[in-house]
Amino acid sequence: MKKIKYIICSIALLTILSCGDDDFSRAYVDDEVKTALTGQLNLSRTVSAPGLKIGFTFTLPQSFDVESKVEVSATTYDFKQSKAFVTVPAGQTSGSGTITMPGTGTVAKSFFGINDFVTVQLTGVALKQPESGPAIEDPYTLSSDGISVRFIDRDPDWMRILSARSLVLSLDWANPAENDLDLYVYNSVTGAYIEASETGSRWEGDFIDDGHPDGVYYVEVGFWSVTGENIPYSIHCLRNDETVDYYEGVFQSPVSRTYLSPILVLTKTTVNGSAYITTSLP
Secondary structure (H helix, E strand, O other): OOEOOOOOOOHHHHHHHHHHOOOOOOOOOOOOEEEEEEEEEEEEEOEEEEOOEEEEEEEEOOOOOOOOEEEEEEEOOOOOEEEEEEOOOOOOOOEEEEOOOOOOOOOOOOOOEEEEEEEEEEEEEEEOOOOOOOOOOEEEOOOOOOOOEEOOOOOOOOOOOOEEEEEEEEHHHEOOOOOEEEEEEEOOOOOOOEEOOOOOOOEEEEEEEOOOOOOEEEEEEEEEOOOOOOOEEEEEEEEOOOOOOEEEEEEEOOHOEEEEEEEHHHHHEEEOEEEEEEEOOO
């Protein structure tokens, strides 16, 4: 009989990781016969920064007659860890949720980030026990193939939720000491600029808030001072619900131009008083 006990203990964690037991079950009756299950996990993206959320979906190899709770873990190479739990109704085999990446602040200290810094995987399942009467058998362990996440540095100003603002943009690029880029957002119909970021720092950030009219907006990059033929870049788009759209690309031959537009298309609509913004490449 499996008994779930939420005991956070580093020694226990290392033991669980080393022997491959079900992480969600903190303690077992040692003579219990385990039934190992292998599920499938998918992530909404495989690039992130400390403290940001990544969406996931999963599929279990079987359903259960009762409600179950699935555990998803994100573990850094130095064993910092965060967890998310998703309730799966009886008879169902799939679920979805978000998990916050472990850690805080700047990790990579460069634009390119660190490959395979975090591994995300299914690490446990527990069946809901009856409120009265005998406990039901729950011998299941759950695992999945690990998915590697590349960690990038977190922009302290623009990779965070800003009050009453619907979408926050953060532009990062290679060699900011040699390449000074700027970021703008303007109305695609009127050409009127609604935001401009010209700080001269590593990141440039802009936003669209609820007060901007519905419509299509273009994101533009300005090349204030650049060297080299090509500049790899990324643009991180964070909504108030903490969902993220993330794009990467290369600015080709920036020394021959002063700006490039659009690098991204933003479409804002308002439904029942709530603003929604979608992003897409031009």
